[in-house]
Every structure is written in C-alpha cells, then in structure tokens.
Amino acid sequence: MSLASKVRIDYFFDVLSPYAWIGFEALSRYQTVWNVDVRWRPFFLFGVLKKAENVGQLLQAPCKAQYMFAELPSLSAYYGIPLNAPPDPHEAIIKKGSISALRFLTILNEEKVDMVVPAAREMWLRRWSRNEDIHLGEHMLQISRKIGIPFKEADDMVARIAHPDTKARLTETGNEAIESGAFGAPWINVHTTDGKMHSFWGSDRFHIIAHLIGEKFPGHMRDKAPKYD
Ligand SMILES: N[C@@H](CCC(=O)N[C@@H](CS)C(=O)NCC(=O)O)C(=O)O
Numbered sequence: 001m002s003l004a005s006k007v008r009i010d011y012f013f014d015v016l017s018p019y020a021w022i023g024f025e026a027l028s029r030y031q032t033v034w035n036v037d038v039r040w041r042p043f044f045l046f047g048v049l050k051k052a053e054n055v056g057q058l059l060q061a062p063c064k065a066q067y068m069f070a071e072l073p074s075l076s077a078y079y080g081i082p083l084n085a086p087p088d089p090h091e092a093i094i095k096k097g098s099i100s101a102l103r104f105l106t107i108l109n110e111e112k113v114d115m116v117v118p119a120a121r122e123m124w125l126r127r128w129s130r131n132e133d134i135h136l137g138e139h140m141l142q143i144s145r146k147i148g149i150p151f152k153e154a155d156d157m158v159a160r161i162a163h164p165d166t167k168a169r170l171t172e173t174g175n176e177a178i179e180s181g182a183f184g185a186p187w188i189n190v191h192t193t194d195g196k197m198h199s200f201w202g203s204d205r206f207h208i209i210a211h212l213i214g215e216k217f218p219g220h221m222r223d224k225a226p227k228y229d
Contacts, residue, residue: 004193006037007213012177012187014045015105015123015134016098018083019068020186022075023203024124027188028117029224030206034215040116042105043174045185046097051174052183075203080222082129092127096135099170103161104140106170111157118147125228137161 011027013020024040031038049055069085076083086092101123108115122143126132133139137158144154160166177187180199188200190209198212210217 004191004195006035007193008037008039008191009209010039010041010189010191012041012043012173012182012185012189013120014043014098014185015101015120015127016093017045017185018072018085018124018128019075019203020045021083021124021128022079022081023186023188023206024120025079025081025225026203026206026221028226029221030210030215030217032224033221034210034213036213036215040109040120041173041177042102042109042116042120042170043177043182043185043187044099044102044170047171047174048177048182048187049184051178054183079220080225082125082228084129084131086127086131092131092133096133098123098127098134100136100140100161101134103166103170104143104157106166106173107157107160110169112149112153115147115149119143119149121226121228122146129228 009027011024013024015021027038030036046055069089072083072085075081105116105120105123108119123134126139126143127134134143140158140161141151141154144157145151177189180187180189180197182199182201184201186201186203188205188209190198190200190212192198192213200209207217
C-alpha cells in the first residue's frame with residue numbers, strides 16, 4: 001500500500017450553518033500553512049439530520065437552540081467574521097433554505113472548482129451577514145456576477161440546478177458523510193497519511209485536528225482573513 005504524502009481533509013458543510021461558516025473560514029486560513037489537501041464538500045444538512053435521526057434534537061430543545069445563537073457573536077469577534085443572524089431565522093433557514101445554493105455549489109465543485117470557496121463565502125455573507133436571500137436562481141446569478149463567473153456560464157449552471165443528476169450528486173455527498181457517522185455540520189473527515197480516517201463535528205475541533213496531523217494551531221489567524229464585503 002502506498003502512503004499519501006498529504007493529509008486530505010474533506011470538509012462537509014451547508015451554507016445555512018453558521019458554525020460551518022466559522023469552520024470554513026478557519027480551515028481556509030489553515031489550508032495556507034498546513035500540509036493538507038482540502039476538499040470542500042457541500043451537503044444538505046437537513047437531509048443529514050433526518051437520516052441521522054437528529055432533527056428533533058436541534059429543533060426541539062429550546063435551551064440548545066438558544067445557546068447556538070448566543071455563542072455566535074463571540075465566535076464572530078474571535079475570527080473576525082461579520083456574522084449577523086437573520087432577523088427571522090425560521091423563514092431564512094427553514095422556509096427558504098439552501099437547497100438551490102447547495103446544488104449550485106455541487107455543479108461548481110465539478111466544473112469550476114476554484115469558484116467553490118468564493119461562491120460559498122458569498123452565500124454565507126448574504127445569508128449570515130447581510131440578510132440577503134440565497135434560495136432562488138436569480139440569487140445564484142447575483143452571486144456569480146459578484147465573484148466573476150461569466151453570465152453565460154452562470155446561466156447554464158443555474159439551468160441545471162433542478163436536474164436529477166445534480167440532485168443525485170448532492171444526495172450522494174450527504175450519504176457519504178452519513179456513512180462516516182455525520183449527524184450535523186460542519187462534518188470533517190481527516191484522512192491521515194497512514195490511510196486512516198478520523199471524523200470530527202464542529203468548527204471548534206481544529207486544535208485537536210492540528211495535534212492529530214502534527215501541525216500547529218495558533219488560534220484565529222485573523223491576519224490571513226480575506227476582505228469580507
Ligand atoms: N460546537 C460546534 C457546534 C456546531 C453546531 O451546533 N452545528 C449545528 C448546525 S449549525 C449542528 O450540527 N447541530 C446538530 C446537533 O446539535 O446535534 C461548533 O462550534 O461548531
């Protein structure tokens with residue numbers, strides 16, 4: 001068996017999850033200094049929660065829901081991420097959702113992989129900073145324009161958002177996460193160079209991941225943050 005020279009990190013996320021955003025920004029910064037190969041893997045969190053029989057946990061324990069929101073301002077300040085909860089979280093998260101955005105990211109991941117990070121970041125900025133919607137095709141076109149995807153290409157990808165192949169690929173990514181034990185987001189699979197896989201839940205596990213792979217975790221690394229606007 002040949003051993004890999006780089007640690008591969010599969011980062012499963014949904015742009016509706018603010019914790020997945022925090023982890024995404026943290027890992028984007030660490031990606032530049034750790035010897036890792038990061039794969040960004042958009043998955044549909046509600047599908048995963050359902051398959052993992054974890055929907056009730058999240059929505060029915062009021063103290064947990066309250067805590068989830070209460071912790072966000074300190075994380076936002078720590079990492080320097082301009083995070084603002086939408087004024088009507090139920091409408092933004094449950095009613096409008098992220099399925100179109102995730103399907104769009106799924107297409108980008110296969111056809112324009114370099115655009116996945118700027119597109120996902122712009123989606124989070126819209127949903128979790130500026131209170132702008134991300135559930136319609138026209139929003140994907142606005143996002144594409146902002147990050148520099150030519151209109152014709154963007155239009156062609158938006159037209160395939162509802163294609164059965166796109167849906168199937170998003171479901172497959174969720175299933176892969178579920179098979180590795182996922183029950184929430186972010187879900188992080190670290191494939192160490194000895195061929196083993198280690199799974200982690202949360203944006204708050206990077207010090208443990210650093211220890212596992214023999215790297216350093218000096219905290220927020222705000223000096224490596226992009227300009228958020
Ligand atoms: N402590 C974790 C919390 C992550 C978290 O609460 N993620 C939510 C989605 S935004 C989730 O997966 N919840 C499932 C659960 O609580 O079981 C972190 O800091 O990232």
